Amino acid sequence: MADKNNSNQVLDTGHEWDGIKEFDNPCPRWWLNALYLSGLFTIVYYILFPSLPLVNGSTEGLRGWTQITKYKEELAKVELKRAPFEDKLMVMSAEEILADQDMLNYVTGSSKVLFGDNCAACHGTGGNPTAGSGYPILADDDWLYGGAINEIMMSIANGRMGMMPAHAAMLNDEEVDQLVQFVIDTSNGVSNESGMNLYNTKGCVACHGSDATGIKLVGSANLADRVWRFAGSEDEIRYTILHGVNSTNDSQTRVAVMPQWSEKLAVMMEAKAYAIEEGEDPNDIDWSDELEGDEAERLTETEIKKLAVYVHQFGGGQ
Ligand code: HEC
Ligand code: HEC
Structure with a gap:
């Protein structure tokens, strides 16, 4: 049943379904304004920002904004904060880092990802490998090759591969x-x-x-x-x-190989230790004599220093 009052005042469209008529009221002002504004916003956005897809890439927008530049800006901010620490790290020895609380905080805080990317697959998060995995725990004070900071650094730089011969043929x-x-x-x-x-x-x-x-x-x-x-x-x-372990003549031997991360650093550490043992000044070493120049480096010296300190801080460092 039609509403007498309304049908008298407002035009209708002439559409009617089961007695319900469609009136021809204008849209509310606020609603229309919002619609026009959003249209305008879209046009402005299309002009300023990358938007319309083209055959190769898309329109670039007047502001030159991209997610990559945004990311690079943010990264630059982080690097600016890190720069003073990273610069100091390059010249400090691992022992000096251990003795400097600020640097220690920085290194332990910023090495988690480095350890996660390169080491945790074998040694587990925080140096606790899954039980039975055959990898040594780094978070205890039981060391195969020593827990002093330079011994840890050498383990990382040079890699390790303990050898115990198979004894099956030697014992009854x-x-x-x-x-x-x-x-x-x-x-x-x-x-x-x-x-x-x-x-x-x-x-x-x-x-x-x-x-x-x-x-x-x-x-x-x-x-x-x-x-x-x-x-x-x-x-x-x-x-x-x-x-045995890593035994060459037994196919069932246990395998235990710690990869080498910097042959170059290992050679340098050996040369320095040797010089000190001989009572010479390690600063006088002629590196062109010691280094061939093609020593493999999967991690930089600074990265290895950071990791050694990080591992030392797991609790077992000596
Ligand atoms: C492919 C697996 C693997 C990866 C990756 C690996 N390690 Fe090892 N790591 C080992 C094994 C196996 C040993 C024990 C070697 C042995 O028994 O002779 C070891 C030994 C060590 C030791 C000596 C432990 C001791 O008790 O003296 C240190 C320190 C160490 N790893 C640190 C690291 C760090 C830091 C990284 C990352 C840069 C890393 N490892 C990456 C397998 C790995
Ligand atoms: C040539 C050196 C060498 C000889 C000889 C040797 N071992 Fe070993 N043994 C090792 C090394 C190195 C390891 C650790 C390997 C690793 O972790 O990479 C080891 C590991 C072990 C382990 C494992 C310990 C654990 O904590 O899981 C046992 C047990 C062991 N040896 C017993 C013996 C006995 C018993 C003999 C004599 C029959 C012997 N070894 C002879 C070098 C040797």
């Missing part, structure tokens, strides 16, 4: 059993004299040391603690003794 079953028991006893602080004799006569002592605590120079694991490089079960210990 009974000797293997005895040595497994010796390792278990030693880790528990229990003395085992016959095992110790075997340990000495079979040459284990040459690499693991007279007290079985390991030798940093060869990266042999400490057998006298309960921190396991691989695993501490009887079977795992037996496996290591039979097949």
Whole structure:
């Protein structure tokens, strides 16, 4: 039923459905204004900013704005803040960084991504690899090659690859059993004299040391603690003794390879250490003699310094 009042005052369009008529009212002013404004905004936006797609690329807009330039501007701001720190890092030694709280904060804060990109795949976030992965924990104070800052730096620069020969062909079953028991006893602080004799006569002592605590120079694991490089079960210990680690003549050997990140830095660190040992001034080293110039560098010296400090700060640094 039509509304008498309205149908008298307002024109209708003549459309009617089931008694409902469509009136011909104008749109509200505010609504129309908003529509015109948004149209205007679109045109202005199209002129100022990149918008219309073309065959190659798009219209560029008068302001020259792009997401890339925006990103580069923001990045430049970050780099400006970092620059003074990065400049200092280049000339500071890792020991000096450790002694400077401001630099230490900067390095630990800014190395997370570096570690995540290059190291965490093997060593896990924060230096805690997933159990059973076969990679060493970096966040404890049990070190194969040493936890002093320069030892850590050398591990990263030069890479590491501990070597223990497979002993399957050198020992009979009974000797293997005895040595497994010796390792278990030693880790528990229990003395085992016959095992110790075997340990000495079979040459284990040459690499693991007279007290079985390991030798940093060869990266042999400490057998006298309960921190396991691989695993501490009887079977795992037996496996290591039979097949060794990175052993060249056993296809079942355990594999443990830490990649090299800067051959150049490793050569330089060795030359410096040698000079100091000889009582010479490392600043006098003639690098054109030492370096061939084609030493591989996957990370820069500064990056390795940062990572060494970062790893040192996991808690196990010495
Ligand atoms: C492909 C896997 C892998 C990657 C990537 C890797 N590591 Fe290692 N890392 C190892 C293995 C395996 C060892 C142990 C080597 C051995 O047993 O002889 C090791 C040993 C080390 C050690 C010596 C630990 C000790 O107890 O003395 C340090 C320090 C270290 N890695 C730091 C790093 C840092 C920092 C990075 C990133 C730049 C990195 N690693 C990347 C596999 C890796
Ligand atoms: C040539 C040196 C060498 C000799 C000889 C040697 N080892 Fe090892 N051993 C190593 C090194 C290096 C490692 C650690 C490898 C790594 O992590 O890269 C190791 C690791 C081990 C481990 C693993 C420890 C853990 O924490 O998981 C055991 C167990 C072990 N050795 C026992 C022995 C016994 C027993 C003998 C004597 C039969 C022996 N080793 C002889 C170098 C040697």
